[in-house]
């Protein structure tokens with residue numbers, strides 16, 4: 266009974282978030298399972314983007330202060346809207362830059378090597394861009410990344426153990442950068458525990474929240490996290506290249522930005538055009554230049570939906586629908602050589618299922634040919650993300666049936682087992 270199509274319909278009926286599905290542009294005959302890489306366009310995001318274009322049309326330069334969404338205050342306004350999603354005060358969050366740029370800014374600001382405390386602690390499963398940024402920051406300080414970037418090892422290639430990370434928090438470490446949720450395996454790190462351990466040792470700690478923002482609740486301020494940064498185009502549906510976000514704990518307000526620019530000014534001072542910067546006494550201080558307004562605008566609409574749906578409800582459905590996917594995989598696909606590579610416990614798993622298979626690259630191509638959009642992470646991972654706001658249980662059921670057909674008929678054999686340019 267529980268594995269039937271009828272049961273998936275029943276789950277959709279009972280879904281308290283089902284009304285949000287019709288707010289998104291979903292393509293007929295296509296099942297989108299990639300909202301963890303690029304969230305879909307909602308009608309509200311489209312509306313706020315068009316309103317901002319219209320502000321330009323109607324107001325020209327005066328769009329900065331007039332119009333429907335005055336551009337001069339958009340980054341702050343969006344920070345205020347995101348703050349509840351990360352567990353922060355409104356002025357601790359700003360929407361600016363991109364993930365990688367914000368990491369550069371935060372490391373330039375908070376990495377202060379002193380005496381024998383000179384190293385940065387990260388992990389070997391971290392997203393490459395973060396590693397490149399940390400390596401280049403170390404080089405700018407005259408350190409060799411081979412000796413000064415410590416990467417905690419994974420015991421199994423999938424997960425990190427908090428004990429191993431804590432053990433690596435030695436008195437040589439000046440700064441710790443970790444993901445909130447690992448991009449491949451979807452593991453959630455115990456941010457509260459890691460932060461407490463870092464705080465106790467006097468080491469600053471920052472998190473990359475790309476894979477958790479909009480999927481799981483956070484309590485950055487309560488936990489004492491020093492800073493965090495993330496992109497807004499994945500679970501938050503801000504659009505391709507959407508402006509990113511950063512969080513700075515209010516205890517650090519007043520710390521001069523490592524990479525200064527005029528948009529970090531106190532708002533009332535910015536147009537005084539003085540040659541000495543008066544930074545904002547908020548996370549706004551870590552902005553650099555003019556924001557990409559048209560890449561901010563869709564977030565206004567996208568974030569309204571999160572406020573209405575509630576992040577706790579989103580998390581509850583996400584856990585449930587991902588569990589449903591795993592149950593169906595275990596039930597229908599056990600003969601085909603798949604391994605579930607994400608944590609099974611609710612408290613340790615994020616917003617996607619990480620399905621491992623040695624033919625993963627070409628199974629993904631066969632999925633696409635069958636109208637299912639997954640993504641592939643080399644060498645062997647198919648990521649499937651049923652998204653709380655727009656994926657239905659019926660779609661999840663269909664995806665598993667399609668996968669079963671692909672495997673039974675060996676449909677993947679007609680493709681090469683190689684990744685595409687954008688996987």
Ligand SMILES: *Cc1c(COP(=O)(O)O)cnc(C)c1O
Pocket residue numbers: 363364365366392394395444448473475476496509
């Ligand atoms: C998506 C992602 C990024 C992307 O960084 P950009 O600067 O937005 O290109 C960085 N880190 C992680 C963990 C990601 O998942």
